[in-house]
Amino acid sequence: MQTVILATILLLLSSLAFQLGRKRALAVASGHPGTLHSLPGYYGWWVALWCGLPAFAVLALWVSFEPGLIRALVINDLPAALQGLPTEQIDVILNEVRNAAQGHATANADFAAAAEHYLRLQQTGYAASVAVTVSLALAGAAFALRRIHAQLRARPRVERTINIFLVASSTVAIFTTVGIVLSLLFEALRFFQMVDFLDFLFGLNWSPQMSTRSDQVGSTGAFGMVPLFTGTLLISAISMIVALPLGLFSAIYMSEYAQPRIRAVAKPALEILAGIPTVVFGFFAVVTVAPAIRAVGAAFGLNVAAESALAAGFVMGITLIPLISSLSDDVITAVPQSLREGAFGLGATRSETILQVVLPAALPGIVGGVLLAVSRAIGETMIVVMAAGLSAKLTANPLEAVTTVTVQIVTLLVGDTEFDSPKTLAAFALGLMLFAITLGLNVVALHIVQKYREKYD
């Protein structure tokens, strides 16, 4: 909260600096703004940048380093017996100290002292950051104001700063990717120090629950990801069996047959289907679809699990219909009219034209779209978390409960924050695999789609 106040103060100072810079430029021009190199506003911007940029940079550094610094100082001040504890226990102690600092009662005298120290450090730190940033802002503004003269090239300088900002923004995408890869890789490597890579890749057993003491039964969990991937593939396959025909035929009907009136209703309806959050579909799967499948199964004398792969895959298929239909719609409309007219000229009916001319011509694009849908199905989380279950079974029976990669990632991480156990780190290894697989699928899919598109250009 205090940081927000400080940032607001800095913003106000900068806008004040803008006004001063503008006035000063006009004064330097002594009534003839035409003699200035740039428009007066640019001098204002220049001064405002000098005022704001260094101060905000220091503020950002301060905000990112202050917690670590205070933490180190507080730990340093704790009794020596406490300092030697492992990191997690120190974290617990620090939490206690922080609570005490916020006015909650604490029984431990050491903690009370540390809390006082903590509060003092925070206050000093805040006062120091205010002093440093505000004086930096004032100094920057004063420096810039003094340097304003008629020949000062204010506009190019301001524009260069803005250009740097634009370039920096566009690198955020790269930093995000690098961040994803590094964070996954880093934690996954720690995981592979504890669990053999080949065991992870080809192991047939998945039971990440580990006992806390080494002498208990099951003290070493099993981390074989094969059951997870078969579960994922099973659910994805079911979803594609649902989504592929429905999506493809919808696209064919809409692009080749439908009256504009029907199209005007059907297309937005599919878009609504695409816009509904997956958590809603998950709820739908649990409350409506799974019981229905159970009832139907019971009527045939089958024993369907409460959380079956079929229910999750079926509902996921529904969510993928719009994706497949819109992608196929695009490629089908991109097939040149002359191909159809040629087929009509030979006496083919519409359906024959579609099946024998349009679809083969659109096939690479459709395949690409299907691959994108598969990668979406593999990475989809909420529906399977809610409807697929947790038992890592190696089965191809859609009526049984299976688990998927994404389900395991979520269950391994929710509520568990210790980063030393293979249990938590396994989630990152799974995430790395998921990232690699979906990325590979996407690249292949985009490649196919683009290669196909070039044919008619």
Place this chain on the structure above:
Amino acid sequence: MAQASVAARTAETVAARLGRRYAAERRFRLLGLASILISAGFLVLLLGTVVAKGWTGFFQTQIAMEVSFDADVIDPDGNRDPAILDAADYPALVRNALAARLVPDGDRSARRDLSALVSTMGAEQLRRMVAQDPGLIGAKANVWLLASDKLDMVNKGQATDTLNERQLGWLAELNKAGLIRKAFNAQFFTGGDSRAPEQAGIWGAVVGSFFSLLVTLAVSFPLGVATAVYLEEFAPKNRWTDLIEVNINNLAAVPSVVFGLLGLAVFLNVFHLPRSSPVAGGLVLALICLPTIIIAGRAALKAVPPSIRQAAAGLGASPLQIVAHHVLPLAMPGMLTGTILGMARALGETAPLLMIGMVAFIVDIPKSPLDPSAVLPVQIYLWAGSSERAFVEKTSAAIMVLLLFLVVMNMAAIWLRNKFERRW
């Protein structure tokens, strides 16, 4: 002669096959229509189930009781000390009122059955009444008490097994006396989460969603617009910009749960942002919807005709002035449309928020983006996993609210697109 007969036979075969071909054509066409209808049917079924299960969640059952505010219970010393008034045994007043009306000489188990009819909110209601008007003490008043979720379920006809025989009998008796009503559930819209379904509300999650989206917007909109402007207007065509482009396209297709892992590893473990806070959630969501905004922004910039740029350049504007004064204002509606659609997606995103701890059970309404809070889709997820039957209707009702927000956002995007659509 032979030729003519061949031709006649050919014509015959063709005529015979023609019927089959037309039938195949009709079948194919029907297949297409059927798949559209089935897909639309799923949509109707989905929305229908949610509305059918959820609309009752906007109402709640209340029981009218004549409560006697016994001075002995509330304020035995008679000095009206607010601390004593606050700590008094109000649940006893509720129990007494129920017992007086239904079973004046009931035993212990009867009284236990009785208190299961009324929500623990009932006592809270009385506490507030006394705090507002201490004059009530010693008097009697008719109060509509919030019923428990079990009674609520039975009264709405959604379950019969949540109450026992005796309780069902009481309910029938109360109903006959006109002491049961269904009132608008204001608590649902103003309260935070609760373990008791009849007290659970979505306001905490709405506020949390609002803060998260605020952070998302504040981070992703400037970055997205700046990136789109740079790539579309200034970037040279070289390996570096190719790399950026490929990256953006890939990011758009990365599973959202992977973004959750990134958020956990970077925002929580490296930068120590507060767990389950809208700040951390908003930052993750910002990264997720950044590609959407950039791609929409570039399309909007591309749609601005070059003649505008040339005209401005001809008047001596610098490249940045061309963009800032002429191109960007014209492209802004398109960029905003893309941003709203990206935000709508972010509003429904759940999985990455689970990773950064937004599944915690939080009753308080968040006051700033740094407070721990829930968000709407995660609230839905949490309620969907609750075992109490009454949470099914709460979940559905919360879904209706979430969908309402999504519809409003999408309508805003469509309105914006139509209002500012322009052909050059």
